[in-house]
Amino acid sequence: MGGLGAWLKQAEPVLRHSRAGVVTERGRHPWPSLLARAERLAAGLPDAPYGWVVPADGGERSVVGLLALGLLDPAPRWVLGDPAVWAADGHAPLGDGELTAAGPQAAPPPEVAGPTYATASSGTTGRPKLLFGRPHAIPAAVRLYADGMPEYAAAEVFATCSAIDFAAAFYMVAAPAMALGRDLVLFRPGSWATAVPELAGRPGVCLAPPALAALGARTAAGRHDFRGTSFVPAGGGLTPERAGRIRAGFPGCDFLTMLGSTETGLVTVGRTVRADGHVGAPLPGKPVWLEDVGPDGVGTLWTRGPDTRFAVTGGRLTTGPDGAVTTGDLAHRADGGGGFVLDGRADDLIKVDGVSVYPREITAAVRALPGVRDASVSVDRSRTGDRLTVIVMGTAAVTEDRVRDACARLPVPVTPHRVLCRPADETAYDARGKVLR
Structure with missing residues (x-):
């Protein structure tokens, strides 16, 4: 796990002398001024038994909250997500809303000790979850990306x-x-x-x-x-x-x-x-690497590294020896x-009318239609058979009949339960860039 001190310690002098900053619709906020705000915030933080929640609204205050937590020694636990979901009941945000004390629902599994951080899932299944990593691995992940990609x-x-x-x-x-x-x-x-x-x-x-x-x-x-x-x-x-x-x-x-x-x-x-x-x-x-490779050469992808997660709430994380992890x-x-x-x-394999199919095969076929800008597939598994909804963003030329025809022409034909056609603009997406359902 490494040391438990401030995980942004090495970046602090870089930010203090940087001419760059955070740019939002509200303007430019230089790194030195954000760092000064973070230092004032960190100096007055009370105890928080379950750590802290950083708002993920895309403003500079989220960055100030991250900086403040990165400067604390010893490092605390924290969650990047919606305070309305993960904060403790009755706790008001601190400062300009940069941090809120986390509640027990934001804690990692009981067997996990030491500082952790988590990003929150979007909760599209109706059960938001947190995936946990070690904050001290974040600088190593950045080095991995900078060393591996010249861009x-x-x-x-x-x-x-x-x-x-x-x-x-x-x-x-x-x-x-x-x-x-x-x-x-x-x-x-x-x-x-x-x-x-x-x-x-x-x-x-x-x-x-x-x-x-x-x-x-x-x-x-x-x-x-x-x-x-x-x-x-x-x-x-x-x-x-x-x-x-x-x-x-x-x-x-x-x-x-x-x-x-x-x-x-x-x-x-x-x-x-x-x-x-x-x-x-x-x-x-x-x-x-690949594991469980079949006669057709297809196997399950596994990896390990500083940017992987090791624990989860509200679900199951498939891990192996030495920190290896896979999503299947x-x-x-x-x-x-x-x-x-x-x-x-x-785990994406679904059955529609008794036929096994992968959603990505459906979206690929629909995206190939003239006028289609994007497509998404959702599955309702609450009934005996999987019920499929295909959501399509495109021009007025994209009709339900054309979408159904594309699905029927798949190598394994599919009949969607519903087809939703929407205009291709930013209103079709949520704050994480995912198609609204």
């Missing part, structure tokens, strides 16, 4: 339109910006005007769902040079067609296509946009040893 080492700006309790936004954007003292741009999905001037003409990394990045391309409108900007597709779904629309508005930009999850952290990374399920090669310095992603090695091709996830 991260060179980035002057990290940006995201996802709430920072979304694990990818925290790990891939917020943590690197804090640890390296670079610009951190936090903006709402409909406010690309905040991000575009910060990304233009600078090396940077922007994490956004592909459908929202395509909407951002309308704001950018090809008016600037974005060579050096690397888009990270949050949640997958980046197709060659969608990449073309993003590049039309952000000329010169590139893509870092990644496979990862809340449980495993970043697993693989690629730099080409493909439609065949190829998810890139293992991140340099992070072991990735199924994959096979690409021809020639060039990374992995994703085949689905073991």
Whole structure:
């Protein structure tokens, strides 16, 4: 577990002398001024038996809360999420709302000792959960990314339109910006005007769902040079067609296509946009391997590293010896040893009308329809048979009949219980960039 002192100790002098800062719709907030606010907050913190909750609203106050906790020695426990869900009853937020005392529902499993941090799931299943890691591993995770991806080492700006309790936004954007003292741009999905001037003409990394990045391309409108900007597709779904629309508005930009999850952290990374399920090669310095490989070469992906999680509430985390972890992603090695091709996830397999199918096969078929900008599949397992809802964002040309026809033409035909067609704009997504259901 390592030392239990301040986990941001090495970053503190970098931030104190940095000319960068946090950029929101409210303006620019330099790192030295945010650090001073955090030091005042940390100096007056009372005891909190279950640790602290940091609000994940995307404002600078969330960053101040993270900085304050990172400066405390010994390090406390903390949760990045909604205080209304994870805070103790009757405890008012401190300062300008940067921190709230956590309640017992935010504690890790009883067998877990020492400082922990957690990001909260979105609770789409109706049961929000926390996934726990060690805060002292966060700097090591940032070093792993900077050493393994030149784009991260060179980035002057990290940006995201996802709430920072979304694990990818925290790990891939917020943590690197804090640890390296670079610009951190936090903006709402409909406010690309905040991000575009910060990304233009600078090396940077922007994490956004592909459908929202395509909407951002309308704001950018090809008016600037974005060579050096690397888009990270949050949640997958980046197709060659969608990449073309993003590049039309952000000329010169590139893509870092990644496979990862809340449980495993970043697993693989690629730099080409493909439609065949190829998810890139293992991140340099992070072991990735297949277990339980079948005759067809398909096995379960496993990994270990400083960005993985080791405990969970409200669910089960599949772990192995030496900190190895998996989410049940199924994959096979690409021809020639060039990374992995994703085949689905073991627990994603559903049965519709007695037919076994993976949701990603359905979304791929629907996204291929003219006029479709994004698609999502949800499954109701509360009844005897799985009931499937397909949600589609696109133009008026996208109709329920066309979606049903695409599902019927799958190699294993599927009949959705419901099809919902919506306009392709930012109102179709929540604060984490996930499709609203």
